[in-house]
Amino acid sequence: MARVKQSVSPAMRRTPGERVYNIFNIIFLSLFALICTYPFYYLIINSLSDNSAAAAGEVTLWIQGFHLENYKTVLGLDGMATAAWISVARTVIGTALTVMASAYLGFMFTQQKMWHRSFWYRFVVITMYFNAGLIPMFITMKNLGLTNNFWVYVLPAVVQPFNIILVKTYIESIPASLQEAAEVDGANTLTVFGRIVLPMCTPILATVAIFSAVGQWNSFQDTLIYMTDSKLYSLQYLLYTYINQASSIANSVKASGTVNAAMLATAATPTAVRMTVSVIVVLPIMFVYPFFQRFFVKGMMLGAVKG
Template structure:
């Protein structure tokens, strides 16, 4: 019977482990605290939050801030636009990145190296804001929902990640599919695509976060208020926080008891609540894709 001897931990290794764990615990708390600070200030008494009295523990907890902010004009429609652009944009970008990444690994693709370099060079050169606006206008994409989706479908960085990941897969997979009579599209859909789950999850995270957080394209291309994204609308509300707080105050009347004062909107409460509404949904996506994200980004970076 073989007995496996347990390796003795030296004092130096023990000290390193303690220091390492302590460092990362502190680092995690530093990263987590800003989100925690936003949350506790959005659910605490608004007069205390405005005075800067809420730092670690929420006080006089209430959810009136969220009820009142979500009742602001245009919020439901803007949320629908943001969800739509995030879901559709992410889906199309992932499919395009997967297909182009796959095609750029095919030796039989016509002028493969030229087209690959043609796509990659766009990472380093940009025509600028005015030519981009003129292009979108000439394509009749301004003031349409598709201006959020179509310009973001082809992303060179995502294509590089997928291409590198596919090159790390065994060539025997494609060879076996070709021997069975599969064409290029069949090989892509039935062999390559199911094998690319980790890297596609990584691309999906990058794209979803970018689509959800984007508001500058609304500022540039959209004047129709029905097409405002949630982020742009909330960005406007943050800039108008003082006037919104005054409007809510006037609508409640002059006499206020202590309970009303605690839930009365202030510029600080509006900014905190809006920030939480913007950040919270995308934070729920990361845990769902975390296991794929780490694997995909590491495997996609093995080969250059």
């Protein structure tokens, strides 16, 4: 009778050197991940701990004296609801428009029949390397009527050359025979884009969406430059001012004569305000990113190297 060969798993065929390397690799990456995540963990546990202990630097690993009064204090500050709405609106609208513009322009720059395609592509790419500067940009926005206008958050960021390059490179990796077959069946350029190319670009568009959403959510300099109307302040700018004014906020809450303020007296410390504000800034993006993570690596790899 013929002997039946038993299959050996790849793990069993590894040499001692490979096993040592794998163990070292796992330990190193675990420590690296811990180093990356600990600052966020430190912010969270300090914002939820007893404020006197946090101010003294005694909270390092575990929550001490759990409470939520810090978040009640910060979220109750003037203008927080309006600023949060502005930030959410600019992030959603800005991300949607940026993804649409990047997808369409990236597709059009792959079409040989586009009028002066090479010229327009170079015209867009060259803006990555040259900038008129802050003052000319401000004058331009003012002449366009975009100062103290919500759309100044959205319109200047719609066309992003880097995102267009990623999408263009990704689309070039899609077999051209798909578009040719659709055109033989009578599909025009917009039909090919909407029904064939766009559904296949989910990974790279998710990558562009992450870049745009993070940029929009974290931006505060445009508020500093273009806005004087407090009703249009973004959440990041408002929290930035509150971080700089943490001591005065703590003192004003302590000096308040209401019963509620007395309850918040221990919560209203400069350290508590800074930690809580930082957590409020970071958490929304941390919750959004996992939903796009499975597309992110694939989109970056396929969008960076033509296959």
